[in-house]
Amino acid sequence: MIAGMKRLVTIFSIFSLAAALHADSPEGNETAVDRYHKTISQTVVEWSEAIDRWLSGWLGGEANESKKENETGLEEERKETDTFFQTRKYLSETPDAYIRMRGDFAIHSLESDESDVKFRAHLPLSHTQKRFRLFLEDINEENVDNLVKKSGTADNEASPKFGLNYFAPEAYGIDSKYTLGFSSLHPYIRARYNMVFEPDGWAIEPVQTFQYSEKDDFSESTALYFDTRPYDASLFRIELHRGTRAHEKGMAYGAALGYYWALESRSGMRLVQSFAGHTDYEYTPDGSYESRKFSGIYGYTTAFGYRRSVWRKWVYVEGTPAVSFRKRHDFRPDYSFSLVLDIFFGNYR
Numbered sequence: 001m002i003a004g005m006k007r008l009v010t011i012f013s014i015f016s017l018a019a020a021l022h023a024d025s026p027e028g029n030e031t032a033v034d035r036y037h038k039t040i041s042q043t044v045v046e047w048s049e050a051i052d053r054w055l056s057g058w059l060g061g062e063a064n065e066s067k068k069e070n071e072t073g074l075e076e077e078r079k080e081t082d083t084f085f086q087t088r089k090y091l092s093e094t095p096d097a098y099i100r101m102r103g104d105f106a107i108h109s110l111e112s113d114e115s116d117v118k119f120r121a122h123l124p125l126s127h128t129q130k131r132f133r134l135f136l137e138d139i140n141e142e143n144v145d146n147l148v149k150k151s152g153t154a155d156n157e158a159s160p161k162f163g164l165n166y167f168a169p170e171a172y173g174i175d176s177k178y179t180l181g182f183s184s185l186h187p188y189i190r191a192r193y194n195m196v197f198e199p200d201g202w203a204i205e206p207v208q209t210f211q212y213s214e215k216d217d218f219s220e221s222t223a224l225y226f227d228t229r230p231y232d233a234s235l236f237r238i239e240l241h242r243g244t245r246a247h248e249k250g251m252a253y254g255a256a257l258g259y260y261w262a263l264e265s266r267s268g269m270r271l272v273q274s275f276a277g278h279t280d281y282e283y284t285p286d287g288s289y290e291s292r293k294f295s296g297i298y299g300y301t302t303a304f305g306y307r308r309s310v311w312r313k314w315v316y317v318e319g320t321p322a323v324s325f326r327k328r329h330d331f332r333p334d335y336s337f338s339l340v341l342d343i344f345f346g347n348y349r
Helices: 002-021 032-059 073-085 088-093 144-148
Strands: 098-108 114-122 132-140 161-171 174-183 186-194 202-213 217-228 234-245 252-264 267-283 292-309 315-326 333-345
Touching: 032 333, 073 088, 073 202, 073 217, 073 234, 073 252, 073 267, 073 292, 088 186, 088 202
Parallel strands: none
Antiparallel strands: 098 114, 098 333, 114 132, 132 161, 161 174, 174 186, 186 202, 202 217, 217 234, 234 252, 252 267, 267 292, 292 315, 315 333
């Protein structure tokens, strides 16, 4: 009952905001919501510029700026697609400056329904351009207290994170990103390396990440992207990934096939087929209290998403119907529908 009420509140809040944004107002005139958004954005930019000037001076000023190089058409398409859909690849590597508040809810035929509000920020440090980004990620209503508490039970993947990203100059064709951060108040360091090859209309990008955490010890992961542009304003992607963690048996792995296409400047669709596997997967079947082990692909998901900017250029809505087949449900179909509302502040384009 309580979970159902929370979902109703989330849905009501989303559509209340939509109504406020779409309130009667002549085209081009500001509403109260527009003025509120502009005030927050200006405050964000002013604070980040103050931090930026201090950091830039400490690091040597203009000598630390990064110059943007010319990009091929395929590389531009890849970046535009990842930025628009806020993909995992974009969130992992972006030097863009933005602040995003995301509200989402999902209903499932087999699993529990979900609702959440998350906050993520990459502050716009224009003087240090591309090289440095302060970040604040994965904050929601349930874990916000852990931001200032050293919780020993919080799941690292869901804990709030903050710290500093450093984007090193390219060397031998390899781009490097280094992170010094905190998950709750547990410190961690991360190094991410990637390079791009473009043979005959494809972009092939291997990515390797290493992380050491005071709480979770060592972990590493590898991703491999194969991207091509079948038609203008479209992208076809094959993604392969694997990873291991210290003190955990086996290796996680997976794959995804995705087709992304832009319908117009402010809307787009994607169709993604993904697979998740593990060499030592532990799960609890439906109707049982005993865990079991499984080696192989334990999950298949087919999802279709439609995303567009609505009412204002800084508001995006995405709806995604999907069907999943998971080992713990004996591969019975789990039908779902998720709705996401993204609101951006600051200098997000």
